[in-house]
Amino acid sequence: MNNRQTKVTRRRLRLATAILMLASLFLSDGHHVVAAAQGTKAATVVENDRARFDALRAEGFESLYNLDYEEARRRFRDLTRSFPDHPAGPQFLAASLWVQTLNESRRLQASLYNTDSFYAKTEEKTDPKLIAEFRELTGQAKRLAEARLKRDAKDAEALYFLGAVEGLRAAFAAAVERSFISALRDGQNSVEHHREVLKLDPTFHDAEISIGTYDYVVATLPLPVKILATVGGVRGSRKRGLETLARVAREGKWAKDDAKVLLMGLLKREERYTDALQLARDLAAKYPRNYLFKLEAADALVAQAAVERQTAPTVAANAERKAFAIFDALLQPERTTKARGVANSPATSLRPRDLIHFTYGEALLTAGQTERAAREFLLAAAGAEPGLATMARLRAAQALDLAGQRREAIVHYTGVLTRPNVYDSHQEAKRGLREPYRKPATVAAPNQRNNANNVSDAGRGETRQ
Secondary structure (H helix, E strand, C coil), rough: HHHHHHHHHHHHHHHHHHHHHHHHHHHCCCCCCCCCCCCCCCCCCHHHHHHHHHHHHHHHHHHHHHHCHHHHHHHHHHHHHHHHCCHHHHHHHHHHHHHHHHHHHCCCCHHHCCCHHHCCCCCCCCCCCHEEEEEEEHHHHHHHHHHHHHHHCCCHHHHHHHHHHHHHHHHHHHHHCCHHHHHHHHHHHHHHHHHHHHCCCCCCCHHHHHHHHHHHHHHHHHHHHHHHHHHHHCCCHHHHHHHHHHHHHHHHCCHHHHHHHHHHHHHHCCCCCCHHHHHHHHHHHHHHCCCHHHHHHHHHHHHHHHCCCCCCHHHHHHHHHHHHHHHHHHHHHHHHHHHHCCCCCCCHHHHHHHHHHHHHHHHHHHHHHHHHHHHHHHHCCCCCCHHHHHHHHHHHHHHHHHHHHHHHHHHHHHHCCCCCCCHHHHHHHHHHHCCEEEECCCCHHHHCCCCCCCCCCCCCCEEEC
């Protein structure tokens, strides 16, 4: 295998890890893992006090999807006290801890995991207390699920929880601990448990979300790995995987929104931006306090505009205007209150403006508005979460290079090297000091961007010459 093939293989394996991790993000948040285990004789919480259990669960995840972590944990702690022998409480608490960690480190947007930079070495350190708390909670949930299975090996709900714990561990390993091999292993264990759930109860559609994701992942693996998987009895299919996730989005009990989030990310990779946009809009309407779904809608619009720019420039310009309007609306309270010299409202203050500025910069860069992009990146860097601040400085330098402002770009490349190395920021900054960052002469066609050798910055239309 030559160097190019080796790089392609690594990228595909990274993508597979990313998809498994992303699946765990919305699959294993526990939003759907307490569905009734039809056809079993096990005494479950659904039989004992279903109404209270379901109310606490629904209220907790309504808050979690709206990024209100304290309220979510309050509901989940109530659930843990009321049902101490059920794995739901610690599972949900672990999920809320993990999702909050991702949001605070600005890693809760799906598009992040489709770039090679995410998988580079980094000097970022995770709080060991957080890791210990997460492991304690997931360990407790696993023990409670296994205890139920000892009482009844056909308890589909308990088996589902066991798989959910493995999926959550996979997500944490990839996104927080950055242990990608462990993530793949735990992800596979999760899928195997959920296959067993479906054998016990074929109508347990929520369990199909991991199956569909796994189908898609295996189909994207490099040929040598795919052959080994086939020999082991695993055959993937992107089409079947997407169809399965779509079925969960329609027929799942608690996993409908989780499946929509997964589909939103995968449909973007398939360059079905219009379908992804509709899902993002639906989720944004249902969870109005979750700014991330609005960012995902804007990202889909910008990606569609990049595809349409050559053949339908008017359509592309309209899509870009809609995307920019979303960013401006998210930032309007900040910019209005700054102009008037008054404080932001509590709801606005909770919105991470650094990530909004950063994502706005990426959209502007894709649209070819390099100077505006540089300004947004620099706004993101000012007072941002440390890791994002580093990446924002790097992207500002690259945008300035594209704008022909080489002297200013060098200043910011140099500044990146004074900061901790986040992902591949130091490597890219050193390259930027050696040679300017440039756009390619042409942009690959949509079908070409789906090829294996282009899974990092597909659709962004940027590279070095």
